[in-house]
Amino acid sequence: MADAFKQVDDLHLVRLTKRYGEHAAVDDLTLTIPAGSFFALLGPSGCGKTTTLRMVAGLEVPSEGMIRIGEQDITHLRPFKRPVNTVFQSYALFPHMDIFENVAFGLRRRGEKNVELRVNEMLDLVELGPMARRRPAQLSGGQQQRVAVARALINRPDVLLLDEPLGALDLKLRRQMQIELKRIQTEVGITFVHVTHDQEEAMTMADTIAVMNQGRIEQLGAPQDIYDTPHTAFAANFLGQSNMLPGEVVGRDGIVTVRAFGQVVRLPQEKVSTDADRIIVGVRPEKLHLHREGTEVPAGRNTLDGVVTDASFVGVSTQYLVATSWGQELIAFEQNMGSATRPAVGERVVVSWEPGHSFGLDGGDDLNAGIEEDLREVGHYTASDAQAGLAPTPAVGG
């Protein structure tokens, strides 16, 4: 298939809206997905990502707006007239046809030639050649998933839509398939639009991620940019964990100086996505470093004092909870380098980080936005929180 690189056009969604009664599932969405990219729509369930996908597939009719591929308006084309194919959630393989016929389905409908050859080629690509004459029910979940991909890909669509395609697989298989999908995408060069609520999956595979919330896009960008400089609390919380300090801006001079709970922290202007005077300073747990009493803190770093309240060893790293004097619990991940002895629970420590590792959010944002939808990704709220009576939040406790 490597020679099958085809000239495709960008996918444009223009002011796309889908209303169910009063409720707007997708709200005035404008987006351009570059040809040949691996694009992820990431968000909690009900955020409108699947509705968006189904509108592109032609399975839902938009209430307003337009969908174009290059200059071709496909907004009102029936599904079977679009150069778009879908890998359905739970695959939707035809149970009464064998694998070969499933994969051949699209080619046969379009009356194409060389069906046999192309299907066998495609089955080889997804490593299912020997399975051609089996029925879907006789395959494992991972194999079914690959059949679903093959069945869509063989039609060489301009855009391939993937609707939570890995959701039914176990963790190990999911990792495998992530790599496999990425490989296939690079090989065929087709635009992939991938809908998922799994932030790790999105970050692993996608060139560009759109974080969706309540029918709108919260933030759009490369996975690393969104992770390092989220623009909203929702984006910050949905992609990983953060420590968040609400405070007042007291100085703006290339470096933004913020006073929070009597402490002063600094961060570069370009990391702040708002002009507001009340902002939230966020920092990812792995950016924090713990200094035991009596050790030197390098100059220029932001520092906060605290007491270690919990330390859990998770192999590659140790995760600490550090209580500050105002009652907030900070999360810090320290890599286990095997050198220094680790701080113990109850020990006084200084927490420090590079100012450039912070990000600044609008002070009006809900600190908990995007959390409860995806607790399992945030992960670390265990007995210690329950004992402390804290809400499951990585940020302010009081």
Next chain:
Amino acid sequence: MQIPASSPAIEIAGVPRPAEPAPGLSKRRGTPYWLLIPGMLWLTVFFVVPLVSLFATSLQAPVSDNPDDGFYFAWDFANYPEALSRYGEQFIRSFIFAGSATILALVIAYPLAYFIAFKAGRWKALLLVLVVAPFFASFLIRTYAWQTILADEGFVVNTLNALNLLPEDRILSTPIAVVTGLTYNFLPFMILPLYAALDKIDPRLVEAGADLYAAPFTTFGKVVWPLSLPGVVAGTLLTFIPAAGDYINVRLLGSTNDRMIGSVIDSQFIIVRDYPIASALSFLLMASIMAASQAGPRLASTTIDPSAAPPVRESGLQRALRWIREHTLAVYAGLALVYMFLPVAIVIIFSFNRPAGRQNTSWNEFSLQAWTNICRDPTICRAVGTSVSIALLATIVGTILGTMIAFALVRHRFAGRSTTNLLIFLPMATPEVVLGSSLLALFLNMYWGTWQMPLGFWTILIAHIMFVISFVVVTVKARLSGLDPRLEQAAMDLYADERATFRHVTLPLVAPGIAGAALLAFSLSFDDFIITNFNSGSTVTFPMYIWGAAQRGIPPQVNVIATIMFLGALGIVLLAQVLGARRRRASARADARFRAAAGAAGTSAAGPSALEEIARRPS
């Protein structure tokens, strides 16, 4: 023969299962009406109109004291209390008989259905076939077989008399025989919905119950029974409704002292010709069944309290006890099957009998006479021919009309859905005497000048199509709403337009449901007696031949035909099962190397057979 449909009963039980139309499909608003109109028109003209006119008849008053002078419409509501006071006894008896039969059927069917659903393993499909198979041998002839089984001086009666268990020294012509016959005849109505409900219960729930310290009886009472309640409710209603309106079992197995309300309605219409009273009785029967079906579910929703169950004792006899415990269910299920097959065995055995007198009810000597000369009485073969023609035509028309309605109901949103559902359900909840008599009234009123609608082949056909439609709709609807809408969306996504999607995806996936519906329609039509009897004129169908022959003795040729029907149907269903299994095996063998990878799930690749389809209605 009738096979139950659980879903409509569930709907009146207040647990509706609306089938949501698939989004993204069927945007053309006109479509559902084209699908609906032919079938609904049929039901309106041949079910609703007769029912309305029956109601009007129930308010008529006699012109004079002589009923032959006719009646006129008079808002005469007094017919109702009059009917009730005259035939209250038969009403009460009908409900007692039907109620007893329903409870007995539940007691017999539940363990059997439980065994099939949880313990039968790879024999599941075969057992389901066996449950349904007896009902391909004619309803009437099997009921006659009970005359032989329960005959005075027969094995059963002699045994029970030896044990001094019979108050009247006999069974035949007592209420015991009637209830036995009713239980037997409507047993599949109980088994299939129960099986459908039990089969849906995840066996891991039972294991979870055991894991959470529940003794087997407690697990049953707290987990299995509550989850199977929809099936219990559906089965109860589907057994009770036809049993309450039945008069055949009473006529064949009971005495004139045991007359049920169905017998009264029948004779009021056909012999006494007091149409207003007969119509009022019909409506009272329907009304009381409706009332019972509202109350029934509430009674059924009381859960079994297992706390009274004795704990399992540990003792020296532990091993023996465990053996019994582990095999009780299987033995019970086996006995239930014996009960179901006993009359069929009698029918088959007596097809080889050379009767001593005219009645073929006691064994005389072995003979192949009946088998070698089936058409000795040409009227038998003519009757069979008539029945087959009617059943084939009714199946074709009924299946087409019913399938169209099912598609409209599942795939489209439209004004009047609930009315449509009600209209589909009502014919199934209406006792056959009411269906038959109201249609007769309609046909009698169809005249133009000197032309009068002749009763015969065509009126029977019209009636049969009318009552099979509902069963077809329910069967196909179940299959259709179980269909993942994403499969059709996937087809559309893969360049199949509506037609191609229907041809390559929808139709093949729904086909087993349609085949099951057709099989059901054929057997319903072939075996119908009550409705046919009202509308046949001088045409004789096979069940009517049997009925008529009963007076002068049923020739063994009838047994031969029943046996052929039974073996034929059994053969077809078994063949389908074997072919399905072979296809599965063949495709598995093609790459046995990967069999292990396919996982231990072992789900069958081929769609369920038509038979499973009938059983597997949603509940």
